[in-house]
Amino acid sequence: MSNASETIQKRSSYRLPTHRGERIRLAPHQMSPDPKDKDAVRRWLEERPRPWAIDLFCGAGGLSLGLEEEGFSVVAAADADQVATETHAANIHGLTWTGDLSDPSEFIRQLDDWGIEEVDLLAGGPPCQPFSTAGMSKIGDLVRRGDRSPRDERADLWRSFFAIVDRLNPRAMLFENVPNFAQAQGGALLIALLDELKGRGYGAHVEVLEAWRYRVPQHRSRLFVIGIAEEGNFEWPKPIKGRPTVGQVIGDLPVVEAGVRDEVQGYKGPPESVLGRLLRKGLTHPESQLIRDHVTRSVRPDDAEIYKLLKPGGTYMDVPEHLRRYRSDTFSDKYLRLSFEDLSRTITAHIAKDGYWYIHPREDRTLSIREAARIQTFPDRFRFAGQPSNRYRQIGNAVPPLLASAIASAVKDALEDRIPVAGTTGRQPKSVGHLRDNLSRWFGQSKRDFPWRRLRLSPWQILLLEMCLHRTKAEQVARVADKLLSLGETPDSFLSNSRDLAPVLSSLGLHWRSVNLASAAEFVRDRLAGEVPDNWQELTAIPGVGDYIASAVLCFAFGRPSVLMDTNTVRIARRLLGSSDQPNWQLRLALHKLAGPRGADVEWNQALLDLGALVCTARAPKCGECPIRAYCKTGTEMS
DNA sequence: GTCCCGATGA
DNA sequence: TCATCGGGAC
Structure with missing residues (x-):
């Protein structure tokens, strides 16, 4: 008996019948005017x-x-x-x-x-x-x-x-x-x-x-x-x-079984936390005795067995082997039982599809609609229209009201x-213009000389070079540049001429790249009509092309200002800002700002790459020679 | 509505 | 390693 047939059997025997819940309809807010009555709207606006x-x-x-x-x-x-x-x-x-x-x-x-x-x-x-x-x-x-x-x-x-x-x-x-x-x-x-x-x-x-x-x-x-x-x-x-904590916002709600569809229920006791009290605020009598949307999904019998075994905080990894229906290598988090003492997983629109990420901390079921709303900090007076799955989706997509x-x-x-x-934050320092000027002047005198900087190249050749240059020393690539560029200006000519390229790349320890280059060439030839695209989405669809290469091609082949993020530029940004813990996107914004009004154009990016290779090196940076040392937190500290 | 599926960035 | 306002088939 194969695993596959076993799985299919489980599926068919436990699948739940489709159950459409009640479609809630809600009347507009009492104080809002009729949107079709222009005079009423005008009068109302005057008062707002x-x-x-x-x-x-x-x-x-x-x-x-x-x-x-x-x-x-x-x-x-x-x-x-x-x-x-x-x-x-x-x-x-x-x-x-x-x-x-x-x-x-x-x-x-x-x-x-x-x-x-x-x-x-x-x-x-x-x-x-x-x-x-x-x-x-x-x-x-x-x-x-x-x-x-x-x-x-x-x-x-x-x-x-x-x-x-x-x-x-x-x-x-x-x-x-x-x-x-x-x-x-x-x-x-x-x-x-x-x-x-x-x-x-x-x-x-x-x-x-x-x-x-x-x-x-x-x-x-x-x-x-x-x-x-x-x-x-x-x-x-x-x-x-x-x-x-999750307990603070849902701990006071009445216990319900899985598959309970009662749209209106009674509270069982007073709120148990400051946050719980806040979420019950504004309920008007007699509504204050009633709780809405505390409806739950049905649970498959095999899932129920799993839920019983999961402790708060437990995940798919804690499910015994014989009860697992999914691959555990990629779905280690297929199930998650929330904990009263901890934060919840993010309530996303996915909760409208299944509740496996949102198993109730104590009860053997997934979160009710009201519990999801509570974790998003919607107050109980806030009502949701539509069928259950639609209400879940609205809740998952919302900005949490307290945030x-x-x-x-x-x-x-x-x-x-x-x-x-x-x-005040976020303003450009007055000195930014000078930073760019200093860097440009230095670049004019000290820039590295590479074959690809002297020649006028086709977008395909630029893509090819950038695929080789990424995470590789430029001098290394320079040694094979003539060979690479002689293969022609199109992926077509590359593919018909590249038979003896592999040994050349292998000699430089770049063997795996010849495979990458070939599949990129085939992709551009077959799927993109031989044209290297000038937009990020299509570029990154090319096998082997990630953020860096896509941005580099946009800049160097199509003249589009783009902030290049590689180990060199990231290192420079971190040193300039004197911080090690900033996420990449903040460093990118910082570099974009520092590039000044002209933006991160070809000159800016080449200058930064050269600065990283020649001056602002990973080990033993030559701060004494650095043209932008005056603007650098790290460089000034080191003096 | 229910079940199953996976790459990506920090 | 962790976490993800996700998506398609049925």
């Missing part, structure tokens, strides 16, 4: 206190709720998902619009209709699946197999932001996304966003915040970009003391100009 905010890609309204709690009037919100806007309209005192924001003109027309001509804050988080780590894995896989175009239109949604920014001229802008947004397109997307902001006179601030530092009991971290008009002052919210509150409060302070000038 400042500051005003608009929430784009609002979803259920986690961000809106935080803004509202901190005193913003969320006068309008937009999202493509009708059920999410139904939730938003029911819970947030404001106008809601359902529609596609990839073309913002329709929403702008609606704003005109309502008479909303300017707001204080434009906020929102475009869909992040294209940027998230989990999404990248799947999308990358599909692109490589040719099942999907490498361009993901959703990645362009943030551009809609600026069409609306230009229409409303907000005093502040808030952009929320997954941390991986900082890596998207080799970091170029974030840099483009910041440049768009600066071009409009906003001071731009970027940070990745961990939700648990703001009372949200999850590992969730999110990237925020804040733009403040006229370079006004802004300070990130200070973390709140202590570490919240939203923290940010909202910081933005409000900035709008009211309550930040001391000394706290």
Whole structure:
């Protein structure tokens, strides 16, 4: 008996019947005007206190709720998902619009209709699946197999932001996304966003915040970009003391079995924590006796057996061999039982698909909808529209309201100009221009001479060279450069002439690269019509091409300013800033800033690479010869 | 709605 | 090693 047939048998005998849950419908907020009644809207707007905010890609309204709690009037919100806007309209005192924001003109027309001509804050988080780590894995896989175009239109949604920014001229802008947004397109997307902001006179601030530092009991971290008009002052919210736990937010909810579909239940006792009390706030009698959405999924009998064996914090690795249905090498975290004493795994939209990452700490079932909402710090008075899986998705996609509150409060302070000038961050030091000048002058005199810098090369030849240069000493590659370049300007000519290339590369210890080069050449020839692409997505689809090579080709072959991140440039950035713990994306932003108005162009990148090879070497850097020593924290300390 | 599937960055 | 506002087949 083979393993495969065994697995199939298990599947068929335990699969649960499909069960569609109740579709909850919610009436709009009592105080909101009828969106179709222009006069009512106009009268209502006159009464709405400042500051005003608009929430784009609002979803259920986690961000809106935080803004509202901190005193913003969320006068309008937009999202493509009708059920999410139904939730938003029911819970947030404001106008809601359902529609596609990839073309913002329709929403702008609606704003005109309502008479909303300017707001204080434009906020929102475009869909992040294209940027998230989990999404990248799947999308990358599909692109490589040719099942999907490498361009993901959703990645362009943030551009809609600026069409609306230009229409409303907000005093502040808030952009929320997954941390991986900082890596998207080799970091170029974030840099483009910041440049768009600066071009409009906003001071731009970027940070990745961990939700648990703001009372949200999850590992969730999110990237925020804040733009403040006229370079006004802004300070990130200070973390709140202590570490919240899952127990604090769901410990007081009544015990329910798996598969319980009762939409309305009674509380069993008082809240058991400060946080629990906060989440029950605002329940009005007689609603305060009732709890909504505490409904659970059914559990397969074989899963139930596994859940019983899992202790809090337990994962797939703790499941006995004979009960495992999945590969354990790649799915070590297939199951996770949460712990009352710890943070939860991030509540993502995935919770709408299955609950294996969200097994209740004590009960042998996955989280109820209300428990997921609680862990996202939605208060119990917040209701969700739609069928169960849709409600889970809305919750997973939301900005946790308490995190939203923290940010909202910081933005409000900035709008009211309550930040001391000394706290100013994110401004360019006055000396940046000189740093670039000094480096350019040094580069003019000391640059290294390589064959590829003297010749005019085709994009394919540049791609070929960069694939060889990556993680290799340039002098090494210089010895085979003539041979490489003689193979012709196209992948076609490369493939027909490269038979005797392998021994040459092998002699330099670069054997594996000849295989890589050949498969890259075949890919470009067969799948890209022989043309080296000029965009990041298609470049990185080429086998063997990662962030660095893609950025290098964009810069050196197509003249597109790109910050190159390799061991040399990263080392220089770390030494300049005098810090060892900054993540790569911050170093990239720092280098982008230091490159000055001309950007990280060919000269800048070559100069940095040469500086790293000749002066700012890994061991025994020659700080005495360094042209930018005056701007370097490490270099000045060493003197 | 339910089940199964994996690459990526720090 | 850890964690992931994920996705498609059925």
